[in-house]
Amino acid sequence: MKNRMLACSTALVSTAALGGCALLPGGPGDRTVTIWLMQDSVSDEFLQTFTEEYEDAHPGIELEVTFQEWTGIVKKVNGALKSDEAPDVIEVGNTQVAQYAESNALLDLTLESMRDLGSDDWLPGLAAPGSINGSQYGIPWYAANRVVIYHKDLYAQAGIEEPAKTRAQWLEDTEKLNTGGNQGIYLSGQDWYTLAGFIWDEGGELAVEEGGGWEGALHTPAAIRGMAFYEQLQALGDGPADADEQTPPQAGVFAKGNVAQIIATPSAATVIEEENPALKGKLGYFPVPGKTAKRPGAVFTGGSDLIIPERARERGAAIEVVKALASERWQTELAKAMNYVPNKTTLASAIGGEEATAAMAAGAAQGRATPNSPQWAAVEADNPIKAYMTAVLQGGDPSRAAKTASAQITVALTS
Incomplete structure (x- = not known):
């Protein structure tokens, strides 16, 4: 595996380099899956481990991750969804999915959510906002609540x-x-x-x-x-x-x-x-x-869902990346790394003896989102x-x- 420096733009901010580019792991591949994550949503260590292991397990796939700031993100995502240069995977706030879905520019992930991702066990405060008119557009990723x-x-x-x-x-x-x-x-x-x-x-x-x-x-x-x-x-x-x-x-x-x-x-x-x-x-x-x-x-459940634009160039590969990020293995790792609540009620044990996170997880089981x-x-x-x-x-x-x-x-x- 080789290290690579992502190309920068003024809109991209790395948690690892103040105002600069993210130094992320990876190697040359036949296809690149572009991913937008929100600033500070994951640690550098988690991202490096996930990227290394995913690329090793999927020869020919390269993950290119850039970080976005919450300020102005709605306008930026709406612009990306209309563009032929849309990223393949985007992290969004759980309560933002409905306004993005209104554009009819999101990939319907209902089949994957039921067949591969165990949607019956998802936290309601993450799953419900991602479901629009019976179709699942947002895949729950992580939660936090009061x-x-x-x-x-x-x-x-x-x-x-x-x-x-x-x-x-x-x-x-x-x-x-x-x-x-x-x-x-x-x-x-x-x-x-x-x-x-x-x-x-x-x-x-x-x-x-x-x-x-x-x-x-x-x-x-x-x-x-x-x-x-x-x-x-x-x-x-x-x-x-x-x-x-x-x-x-x-x-x-x-x-x-x-x-x-x-x-x-x-x-x-x-x-x-x-x-x-x-x-x-x-x-x-x-x-x-x-x-x-x-x-x-x-309690109100805040957190993030993962969406895939209809215009994503690597839709098939993007689905596999989302499935990995939402899987039990990586949900457990993310919860430990960031003290988040995992996306499933069945994964509460991943939090271990952390009093604060355990209290959050107990509340998240009764979590809701805004209308x-x-x-x-x-x-x-x-x-x-x-x-x-x-x-x-x-x-x-x-x-x-x-x-x-x-x-x-x-x-x-x-x-």
Whole structure:
């Protein structure tokens, strides 16, 4: 095998070389499969091992991988799908598949998903967004989702010996923690991804497809119950009613040491420990509790799917690469390398004894994604869910505020 330097363009960014080209393994082959991955989605070590082993097992195939940044990626992918120079495999956000599929420029991978990839065991939060009108265009690759990150010392001070497994117990514990100058939980008023999980737990939806069109659904009784629980929990801390979890960044607030809990992906722990090294070894993790102890609460599942453009030059070879990346072997390796949740519920054991990732995996089994509408990005662009949450938390009528937000969602999804 020989090393090679990929040709650079200003749009391509390598995780291995700041602003430069990726030095990736491989050797000359009869056919080249071009792959776009997102920046920082895999480690250099994982990519090198996968590339070496795949090329060794597939003589005549060369893998050419370039990294893309998330900023501006939708426009870039849409342009590539229309081009005769489309890459063969593209990593995309799981909630982006619907808008790419709308162009009728994606390869239908339904047969491969059922025959070769064990689609029955896929995480619903990755599989459902990749399925459009019964056809599977996005192949689940990896997932990440929110968990409860807690301060072990504050738990011990409150006499709480183990994390809650039900919402009722969680509220009770959080109330105990919310005393003596400590916040029971820091939950900003506009953390709508967390709210979505509570709404799903109640049997509600953010939006529903009716008669071929989409409508906002925040005004339904189930969705309003989800918001009512959010309001109860949010009151047990000092999170602002009119800001989201990035204003200010909640990891930084937690790092001050007087917050008992936040709801975030485990990656927030790195930021917390960097800002306050005294908290290293004092952080714990558990799945967002459900209504009963039988299963964790629903959570929004983020992550990536793999797609193949219809215009890909090496479609057959691209299918084989996707099958390999989504296989149990490489899913296990990726989970270990990146602390991701694998694409199948049956692979949870691959995580081993990692407390944070195990908590994520437990929640991911109940994971969901945003409504599978190509126009959902328009909702997030000027998000009426955030304004709705603030209105309720500031004393507004929940039913009236929900009806207003639902109407705005409907307009965004039908414009």
